[in-house]
Amino acid sequence: SQQGEEDPQALSIQEGENATMNCSYKTSINNLQWYRQNSGRGLVHLILIRSNEREKHSGRLRVTLDTSKKSSSLLITASRAADTASYFCATASGGGADGLTFGKGTHLIIQP
Amino acid sequence: SAVISQKPSRDICQRGTSLTIQCQVDSQVTMMFWYRQQPGQSLTLIATANQGSEATYESGFVIDKFPISRPNLTFSTLTVSNLSPEDSSIYLCSVGLNSNQPQHFGDGTRLSIL
Numbered sequence: 237s238q239q240g241e242e243d244p245q246a247l248s249i250q251e252g253e254n255a256t257m258n259c260s261y262k263t264s265i266n267n268l269q270w271y272r273q274n275s276g277r278g279l280v281h282l283i284l285i286r287s288n289e290r291e292k293h294s295g296r297l298r299v300t301l302d303t304s305k306k307s308s309s310l311l312i313t314a315s316r317a318a319d320t321a322s323y324f325c326a327t328a329s330g331g332g333a334d335g336l337t338f339g340k341g342t343h344l345i346i347q348p
Numbered sequence: 349s350a351v352i353s354q355k356p357s358r359d360i361c362q363r364g365t366s367l368t369i370q371c372q373v374d375s376q377v378t379m380m381f382w383y384r385q386q387p388g389q390s391l392t393l394i395a396t397a398n399q400g401s402e403a404t405y406e407s408g409f410v411i412d413k414f415p416i417s418r419p420n421l422t423f424s425t426l427t428v429s430n431l432s433p434e435d436s437s438i439y440l441c442s443v444g445l446n447s448n449q450p451q452h453f454g455d456g457t458r459l460s461i462l
Contacts, residue, residue, distance in 0.1 A: 266447055278440060278455035279391075281349075286448070324390060328447050335381040335393035335406070336442075336451060 241339055242325060248345040255312045257342040259325035260305075266328045268301055269336065270310050273322045282310075282323075315346045350375050350443055354454030361431050362462055368427045369457045371441035376421035379444040381451070382414070386437045394439075397424040433461045 243258040261268070267286045271279040285292045285301045285308070292299045298311040312319055322343045326336035351374040361367050371380065380397040395416055396404040403416035418424040428435055438458050444451040 269450055271453075278354075279442075279453040281450040281452060284450050326391075326451075334447055335383075335396055336391075337393070338391040340390045 242323070242342045244342060245340065246343045246345070248347060249315060251315055251317055251346050251348050253315055255315050255319070255344055255346075257310045257323055257344070259308045259310070259339050261308075261325075261327050261337070261339070262306065263327075263329060265303070266334075268299075268308050269326045269328070270297075270299060270308075271324045271326060273324065273341075275321075279324070312344075315344075317346050317348050320344060320346045349450075349452045350377060352441065352443060352452060352454040354441055354457055356457055357455060358458040358460075360460045360462060363431055363433070365431055366427055366429045367431065367457075367459060368425050369439055369441075371424045371426070371443075371454055373422045373443050377443040378421070378446060379451070380418060380424045381442045381444075382416060382424070382426045383440045383442065383453075384437045385440065385456070391440065394426070397426075397441075428459065431459075431461050435459060436461050 241260045265287055267284055269284045270282040273279050283294050283299050285299050296313045301308045322341045324341045325339040353372045355370045382394040383391040384394050385391045393406050394409045397416050397418040399418045413429055415427045438456045440453050440456040442451040442453045
C-alpha cells in the first residue's frame, strides 16, 4: 500500500533554478530512495539514503532525511531541460525482502 | 547494476484474454518484484517473486488474477489474466540484491485493453 505523499504534485521552473521536492511517509523505514521516470518509461534510481543518515549528495542532487518528521526532500540544483520528468520517493521497510512503497510523485517541468 | 530486459514493451489485448510479461536479468539476483502503474498514477507493488516457491502478494492482488513464476534467480514472468479495461497500466519488474541496496527497474510493459 502507498504511504508516501509528494509535495508539490507538479512544479514548473525556469532552467537554471533549483527545484525542491518533498516526501512524507507514515511507517518506520530502513531506507528511502528517489527515482526519476521520463514519460512513462522505466524508473531510474537516483539516490538511496539510509535511516541513520541525514543528508546525501550525488552530483547536482541533494537528499535530506528527517526520520523524526518522517519526511525527505530532494533538491536539484542548476536545473536543466533534461531534468523534466516525474520524481518519486519510495520507502523500504526492511525486515526481509520487502518491495518498495512509492509516493504519489512530483511532475517537474523545466522551462528553457 | 543489473541489466533488465522486459518483454513485451507494449501490447494491445482483447478483453477476457491473458498476457504474460517476461523479466530477464543478466545476473543472479535475490529479489524480484512486480509493480503496476495505472495511468497518471504512482507505482503499486503487486507481489514479490520468490525463487522456487509461490509469490507473495500484496493486499488487493491475488494469484488467480496475477500468476507469477520465478523458476531461477534470473527470470520471472507475470501473467495478467482475464483482461478488462481496468487492467490498462504499465507493469514493471524490479530487482535488488538486498533491502539495503537500490532496486533497479525494467523499462516496463505498457498494456492497453480494447
